[in-house]
Amino acid sequence: MNIYVIYKFDDYEIVKKKIDEISKVISPDSHIFMFENDCTSKLWRIRATRKLKECHLVILFDSLSGERNSIGKHILWEINKAEKLNKRIVVFKSDPNSKNRSWYEYDYSEKDPVHSRYKTVPIEESVQFMKNEYGWQMEDNLLHLDETKGTFTDTEMQLLLEQYRIMIETSERLMERRQEVVNLYTTLSTTLIAFAGASFAFSDIKICAVILFVSGLILLMLCRNWRISLTSYDMNNGGKFEVINTIEKRLPAEMFACEYKYNKLNGISSFSYREKVLPIIFSVLACILILIATTVFVLSFLEKINLI
Numbered sequence: 001m002n003i004y005v006i007y008k009f010d011d012y013e014i015v016k017k018k019i020d021e022i023s024k025v026i027s028p029d030s031h032i033f034m035f036e037n038d039c040t041s042k043l044w045r046i047r048a049t050r051k052l053k054e055c056h057l058v059i060l061f062d063s064l065s066g067e068r069n070s071i072g073k074h075i076l077w078e079i080n081k082a083e084k085l086n087k088r089i090v091v092f093k094s095d096p097n098s099k100n101r102s103w104y105e106y107d108y109s110e111k112d113p114v115h116s117r118y119k120t121v122p123i124e125e126s127v128q129f130m131k132n133e134y135g136w137q138m139e140d141n142l143l144h145l146d147e148t149k150g151t152f153t154d155t156e157m158q159l160l161l162e163q164y165r166i167m168i169e170t171s172e173r174l175m176e177r178r179q180e181v182v183n184l185y186t187t188l189s190t191t192l193i194a195f196a197g198a199s200f201a202f203s204d205i206k207i208c209a210v211i212l213f214v215s216g217l218i219l220l221m222l223c224r225n226w227r228i229s230l231t232s233y234d235m236n237n238g239g240k241f242e243v244i245n246t247i248e249k250r251l252p253a254e255m256f257a258c259e260y261k262y263n264k265l266n267g268i269s270s271f272s273y274r275e276k277v278l279p280i281i282f283s284v285l286a287c288i289l290i291l292i293a294t295t296v297f298v299l300s301f302l303e304k305i306n307l308i
Contacts, residue, residue, distance in 0.1 A: 001027065001134060004055040004087075005034035006078045012036075015061050018092070018126060025131035048078060057134070058082045058089045061123070092123040142246050152250070164247045171240040178233040182275050185226040189282040192219050196289050209296035216289030223279040223286065230279070234272055 007015045019032055033051045035044065052058070060079065082089055121129045143160075152160060192215050199211035241256060248254040263270070 001030045001057065002051075002055040003030060003032045004051055004058045004082070005032060005061070006058060006075055006082075007034065007061040008072065008075065011061055018061070018123070021127045022130045025127060026134045030134065045077070049081060052078070052081055052085055052087065055087060058087045060089055060091045062091050062093045088119070090119045090121060090129070092121055092126045094123045142243065143250060160247065160250065164244065164251070167240060167244055167247070171237055171244065174233065174237050174240065178230070178237075181226075181229050181233070182278070185222060185229075186278060188222055189219055189226075189278075192222070193282075193285060205296060206300060209293040209300075212289045213293035213297075216286045216293065219282060219286035219289070223283040226279040226282075227276070230272070230276055 005015065005019060015034070019034065023030075023032060033055070035048075060075075079089070196212050196215040199208045199215075202208045202211075245254070245257045248257060262268075
């Protein structure tokens with residue numbers, strides 16, 4: 001899990017101490033990113049955007065410096081960026097009366113769905129909150145095994161196998177829906193390309209350019225939604241396979257884990273990887289359509305003002 005930290009540099013010592021405490025209680029494979037108070041640069045927004053896209057959670061330390069609890073423009077930019085990326089934001093506050101961002105107080109209120117991803121936690125409870133929320137390990141919680149027995153009974157094993165089979169079936173259904181989405185977007189994109197190509201039949205070059213430009217814009221939006229959909233399906237299926245792989249550790253064979261390892265060692269790419277290439281290809285084609293249309297518009301404008 002990747003965590004992005006937003007804070008005021010005035011609070012660096014307090015925040016650094018709290019982050020060190022949090023690091024000890026969450027999973028060891030978690031990565032916490034925070035700008036140090038002496039290493040920002042003019043290009044910090046580029047780095048911040050990349051880290052925000054990679055993170056699973058944003059932590060905001062608010063109202064730690066007494067009277068100086070106003071939010072600066074840099075912090076406001078980070079918050080707004082996190083909102084646009086639909087990141088869940090947890091706010092650790094030391095001053096319950098601070099109203100820097102009034103919707104913090106909603107605390108997942110159904111009355112404010114736009115900001116429902118916010119969670120407000122008193123800073124003295126921050127370490128325990130992170131421990132409960134993100135120190136969770138699947139292997140410690142998935143299987144209900146009696147420590148005194150050490151193994152499952154025959155009845156329990158049959159039930160486990162049935163649950164294992166159900167999880168595989170749901171994963172397969174999810175992949176089928178994913179394939180349907182791929183087929184849908186491929187059909188729509190191919191149709192748009194064909195429609196754009198048919199526009200060359202028009203004798204009026206300007207009409208052709210308009211069709212190319214509009215088709216290119218629509219195709220770009222389709223490709224963007226396509227990529228988002230594929231990423232969402234991959235994340236959901238990734239969770240299912242974590243459960244499947246954890247159950248397999250209690251079974252005689254770890255089929256899926258070994259298959260994944262074998263494919264990785266032998267350079268065999270997954271269908272998911274190959275399918276993600278398609279929206280990239282169509283995005284390039286969309287850019288070419290827009291470029292052709294823009295060139296026609298520019299040439300027409302130059303001709304109109306007698307420059308060519």
